[in-house]
Amino acid sequence: MSKIISNSDPVLPIKQPPKKNRMQIHVSLAPAKTTEVFDTYWKFAVLRQEAFFKRFQQLAGPWSEDEIINKFKFTNAYRAADRTSQYLIKEVIYKEGYSNAPNEILFRILLFKLFNKIETWELLMSEFGLLTYKDYDFRKYDKILSEAMSIGERIYSAAYIMPSGGAFFGLKSKHSNHLKLIEHILENKTADKLIEAKSMQQAFEIIKTFHGLGDFLAYQFTVDINYSTLTNFSESSFVVPGPGAKGGISKCFTNTGGLNNVEIIKLMTDRQEKEFERLGLTFNDLWGRKLQLIDCQNLFCEVDKYSRVRHPDIKGSSDRVKIKQIFKSNHSPIEYWFPPKWDINKNIPKNNKTDQ
Structure with a gap:
């Protein structure tokens, strides 16, 4: 059976002599109704x-x-407590030895999140050491990822589906298009725009302008970016x-x-x-x-x-x-x-x- 829930504080119970199971009166949010779920x-x-x-x-x-x-x-009940989010926060965003330059922070977040797989990040690290925008080379990164794919390794997480981006960048491999997407985002001075954003929604709108990043992915990326020092918005603002x-x-x-x-x-x-x-x-x-x-x-x-x-x-x-x-x-x-x-x-x- 549905029940009506309240959107305001319960009013004080009517004063009566103490009784077991005494009913309290609540202000109704009618017509909102809930199920047992x-x-x-x-x-x-x-x-x-x-x-x-x-x-x-x-x-x-x-x-x-x-x-x-x-x-x-x-x-987990808290997104930031999940294993992948913990890795992003500790090993990608705040790991000692990495630059705190805005472009470098955004590069690392995008490179990790577009694949959203710890093993892919560690594969790239095993080849290049610290992963930096300054030393990034499309051909080298693309080669390593292509080789991994050729021997049957999964380089993407199954957490959510990433559009291929092929229609925009025109490359054959999904990961090649995503590397180009990272380049495109950084070349558009996105890190500076995010720093200047006045709200989480504005940051979301900036991320959403890029090809393949619809509402859901743009929001997820905005939350991930907000773990860093690039933005500092309340997670309950948007x-x-x-x-x-x-x-x-x-x-x-x-x-x-x-x-x-x-x-x-x-x-x-x-x-x-x-x-x-x-x-x-x-x-x-x-x-x-x-x-x-x-x-x-x-x-x-x-x-x-x-x-x-x-x-x-x-x-x-x-x-x-x-x-x-x-x-x-x-x-x-x-x-x-x-x-x-x-x-x-x-x-x-x-x-x-x-x-x-």
């Missing part, structure tokens, strides 16, 4: 974060009482819902009460403490950092997948009925570290290596 969204966030911290504490698995979370692969998030929203709500997808994600971000409290849940945040818009957007995507098994009768706008990726533990340890401007690294216990 709406509550599952918050429960999933808690369960996934609990699993994160159990692994962080190096406890033996399984790390969840929820068999769906134990069996299938889901991203969001672009991806296809998976839209599917999750359609499963959580039967009627959004006139709110669009962006407003729904903002609503979830604003209401997080209230919803955890309403459900009697304890959510362990990221060492003092609340869920941001990007995290709530991602949680919708993960709940879209999770509910295929937990709530198979609720279809939403998605045609998918199975979760494709089975969880496989990666035993390479992670030592968690986040952009210094977040001011949370001091809260992370030392010797925190874990195998997320």
Whole structure:
């Protein structure tokens, strides 16, 4: 059954003699209505974060009482805590020895994110050492990647689909076009434009102008760039819902009460403490950092997948009925570290290596 949710603080309960299970009156957000997946969204966030911290504490698995979370692969509740994001932050953006020149920072982020695969970055590093724009050579990079492809190595992550860019740059290989895309972006003084951007949305619009980077990819790249010193915007200042998030929203709500997808994600971000409290849940945040818009957007995507098994009768706008990726533990340890401007690294216990 659908239930009506509130977009404002609950009013104080009517004063009555103490009784068990006394009802509280809430201000209605009618006609917005939710399904049972709406509550599952918050429960999933808690369960996934609990699993994160159990692994962080190096406890033996399984790390969840929820068999769906134990069996299938889901991203962390916080995007920046995922293995690939951690590698980007520590080994690509802030690694000691790399230049902090704007063009160099942007070059590294784009080179990593267009492939979004740690092994591809490390392949290039094994050939060229520190990867710099100053020493970049298209022919050399293209040769190494072409050789890797020729022996059957995957150089792209399966996290999301990258358009080939062939229509714009005219090269045969997808990776060749993407190397040219990096050149094109840097030659257009994009790093300087990003530094001058007044908002995250403006930075997004700058990235979106380049061929092959539609709304979803441009937003993901904007979030990645915002980990660096090039920009410094709140992660709760702007969001672009991806296809998976839209599917999750359609499963959580039967009627959004006139709110669009962006407003729904903002609503979830604003209401997080209230919803955890309403459900009697304890959510362990990221060492003092609340869920941001990007995290709530991602949680919708993960709940879209999770509910295929937990709530198979609720279809939403998605045609998918199975979760494709089975969880496989990666035993390479992670030592968690986040952009210094977040001011949370001091809260992370030392010797925190874990195998997320």
